[in-house]
């Protein structure tokens with residue numbers, strides 16, 4: 006799976022980093038930044054995406070098809 010973030014949608018809530026702190030971090034501008042998406046399994050990536058209230062985390066399969074949201 007691949008993960009992308011839409012920083013325009015992110016409001017800095019931080020749920021993503023609570024689920025997967027090695028992948029998502031909120032920067033000083035209250036915007037999510039991607040760290041190391043390969044450091045967690047697919048389920049954790051999906052859990053983090055589902056925890057985002059703004060749907061700012063986009064999950065795609067390896068062919069680029071959007072899986073979430």
Ligand code: SF4
Pocket residue numbers: 010014015016017018019020021022029031036037056057058059060061062
């Ligand atoms: S959970 Fe969503 S809104 Fe909150 S910091 Fe992460 S990407 Fe941004």
